[in-house]
Amino acid sequence: MDLSKYQKDESTYEGTCEKAIIIESIEDIIQAVQNEKYITCQGARTGLTGAGLPTKGCVLDFEKWAGKTKEKEERGDHLTFASGTTLADIQKEVHKTMPDCFFAPDPTEETATIGGMFSTNAKGPLCYKYGATSDHIEAVKVITAKGQTLDISRNITEKALEKAFPGRDFIQLLSGKEGELFVIAECTIRVLPKPKYQWHLFLFFETENMAEGFLKDLLQQEDNGTIVSLAGVDYIDSGSLKTMREYLGIQDQKSMGFTLPEEARGAVYLILHNDNDPEGDLETILMLTEKYAASHEDWVWAADTEYEIDRFKQYRHLLQEAINFKIKTIFHRIGYNGLTAIDLAGDHVSAEDIIR
Numbered sequence: 283m284d285l286s287k288y289q290k291d292e293s294t295y296e297g298t299c300e301k302a303i304i305i306e307s308i309e310d311i312i313q314a315v316q317n318e319k320y321i322t323c324q325g326a327r328t329g330l331t332g333a334g335l336p337t338k339g340c341v342l343d344f345e346k347w348a349g350k351t352k353e354k355e356e357r358g359d360h361l362t363f364a365s366g367t368t369l370a371d372i373q374k375e376v377h378k379t380m381p382d383c384f385f386a387p388d389p390t391e392e393t394a395t396i397g398g399m400f401s402t403n404a405k406g407p408l409c410y411k412y413g414a415t416s417d418h419i420e421a422v423k424v425i426t427a428k429g430q431t432l433d434i435s436r437n438i439t440e441k442a443l444e445k446a447f448p449g450r451d452f453i454q455l456l457s458g459k460e461g462e463l464f465v466i467a468e469c470t471i472r473v474l475p476k477p478k479y480q481w482h483l484f485l486f487f488e489t490e491n492m493a494e495g496f497l498k499d500l501l502q503q504e505d506n507g508t509i510v511s512l513a514g515v516d517y518i519d520s521g522s523l524k525t526m527r528e529y530l531g532i533q534d535q536k537s538m539g540f541t542l543p544e545e546a547r548g549a550v551y552l553i554l555h556n557d558n559d560p561e562g563d564l565e566t567i568l569m570l571t572e573k574y575a576a577s578h579e580d581w582v583w584a585a586d587t588e589y590e591i592d593r594f595k596q597y598r599h600l601l602q603e604a605i606n607f608k609i610k611t612i613f614h615r616i617g618y619n620g621l622t623a624i625d626l627a628g629d630h631v632s633a634e635d636i637i638r
Contacts, residue, residue, distance in 0.1 A: 295335055300338065301339075303342055365468060389406045407551065431467070436451060525601075
């Protein structure tokens with residue numbers, strides 16, 4: 283078996299392993315944890331921190347352990363998936379079986395798996411209103427290092443856990459542990475009613491100070507109750523915009539139907555959700571953009587259809603790709619693979635060096 287794909291992910295790091303096991307059932311997971319001394323779980327390998335890369339031993343590949351694992355749920359707003367199921371496939375299943383609902387967590391990478399999302403407690407712009415992945419997980423099935431299967435939910439849990447941590451929300455307690463305590467086999471998600479109105483906005487500004495001033499005023503308007511639809515917020519600084527321009531190139535931007543304003547030095551990405559027409563919120567936002575000199579015709583981008591919103595999400599994802607590409611380029615130049623300690627005193631690289 284070619285192990286090279288298990289030794290790299292979307293981060294700048296590289297790992298090493300001696301073998302890999304393809305997981306296709308819960309029984310496969312149990313056998314692996316009982317027979318292997320060192321294991322690293324991998325889903326879609328979309329992580330940017332290297333947490334899913336092995337340093338030795340065996341990789342458990344969850345790509346084939348995917349899809350719904352229960353045909354009938356006790357509650358109509360629940361769906362249970364194998365831990366290797368991607369966010370994109372979950373969204374498709376929700377759209378097919380519950381067209382009036384949506385799964386709120388929206389990390390940038392839609393090929394991320396639900397097991398990886400729970401392991402890192404992934405977020406995204408919508409966490410501003412809806413919280414992290416753990417806020418939308420109703421139950422998990424996990425495998426301990428001894429091969430024991432535990433079914434844990436917000437209301438029903440193992441007696442041993444309840445005795446050790448009385449009164450705790452075990453979903454919140456166990457999320458974000460990145461595979462240190464157990465292997466995730468299944469996740470039961472909870473969906474929410476889809477808002478009737480959705481708007482996504484890209485707003486560009488001449489300086490970072492203008493973008494920051496706009497955000498400060500916007501959040502103040504929300505605190506005052508003037509704006510009620512705000513569901514997601516992203517701030518993009520000048521270095522990030524510059525990196526996107528360099529990564530895309532003018533021709534690539536035009537082929538996507540977007541061209542970043544050349545003079546813009548700051549940007550804000552907003553998501554509005556409401557069951558009532560957010561016309562008042564939109565008017566308030568546009569008035570604020572004029573106050574902070576984002577009134578150029580091509581400096582305010584808006585989307586309210588599913589097709590346009592998907593394009594905006596893809597464009598936002600390019601920022602992650604662009605910055606990661608630049609980090610990889612610089613690390614390659616200085617001979618750094620991320621898993622070995624090196625002294626950068628003679629060739630110091632800061633975050634600002636990388637993105638500016």
